[in-house]
Amino acid sequence: MTGPTESSDTSLERFAARVAHDLNNLLTGILGNLELLQLRATRNRLPGLDSYFEGANGAGSRAVAFAGRLMLYSGRGGIPPVPVPVDEVLARFTARARCSLAAGGASVLCDPAQLELAITELLANAAAAGGQVSIASAVAGEDAIVTISDTGRGMSAETLACAGEPFFTTHANGTGRGLGLSIVARVVRDIGGTLHIESAEGAGCTVTLRLARA
Numbered sequence: 001m002t003g004p005t006e007s008s009d010t011s012l013e014r015f016a017a018r019v020a021h022d023l024n025n026l027l028t029g030i031l032g033n034l035e036l037l038q039l040r041a042t043r044n045r046l047p048g049l050d051s052y053f054e055g056a057n058g059a060g061s062r063a064v065a066f067a068g069r070l071m072l073y074s075g076r077g078g079i080p081p082v083p084v085p086v087d088e089v090l091a092r093f094t095a096r097a098r099c100s101l102a103a104g105g106a107s108v109l110c111d112p113a114q115l116e117l118a119i120t121e122l123l124a125n126a127a128a129a130g131g132q133v134s135i136a137s138a139v140a141g142e143d144a145i146v147t148i149s150d151t152g153r154g155m156s157a158e159t160l161a162c163a164g165e166p167f168f169t170t171h172a173n174g175t176g177r178g179l180g181l182s183i184v185a186r187v188v189r190d191i192g193g194t195l196h197i198e199s200a201e202g203a204g205c206t207v208t209l210r211l212a213r214a
Contacts, residue, residue, distance in 0.1 A: 072186065097123060131204060192212035
């Protein structure tokens with residue numbers, strides 16, 4: 001399976017960018033007023049409100065992060081691309097996965113924060129599937145190869161066929177939001193690479209990123 005490519009629905013991307021922009025504007029007002037309310041409560045020594053403020057601030061932070069993911073999916077935001085050593089980024093995840101890094105000094109032209117977010121999204125999916133999670137890198141010709149695999153429950157053929165669709169999620173309550181693989185596909189596409197997924201029920205999942213070297 002190959003992830004979304006240039007045939008992705010651009011109108012959906014424009015809609016996501018607009019929603020993210022408007023959501024950020026709303027959150028600026030909400031969180032700003034929440035901060036003022038918290039300061040007033042502290043100044044007036046009002047008891048018993050800390051847990052409520054903590055919950056509200058936590059929800060606001062998650063909303064800001066979600067708006068950022070929407071913006072990234074839309075292809076807007078980020079910084080101009082720079083050469084980024086692949087193994088340098090992957091080495092930041094040694095606490096979350098078994099790593100076998102062999103790309104040497106190979107770099108890709110990208111926004112480093114976006115590449116790190118793409119790896120984070122893939123690791124989150126792998127961890128949710130259960131089992132052992134592994135990251136590997138290598139060089140093949142003009143490409144850097146990044147492989148993230150897990151030994152978890154895997155995906156059925158039906159789920160695999162839909163996995164790359166924007167906002168598709170297998171979470172019953174929608175907590176996954178269905179943006180993870182779409183974000184990864186966007187980052188990979190911007191680098192000039194491809195995304196390939198192999199999975200079967202009970203046999204884990206392997207995601208291979210082939211990224212054009214800088």
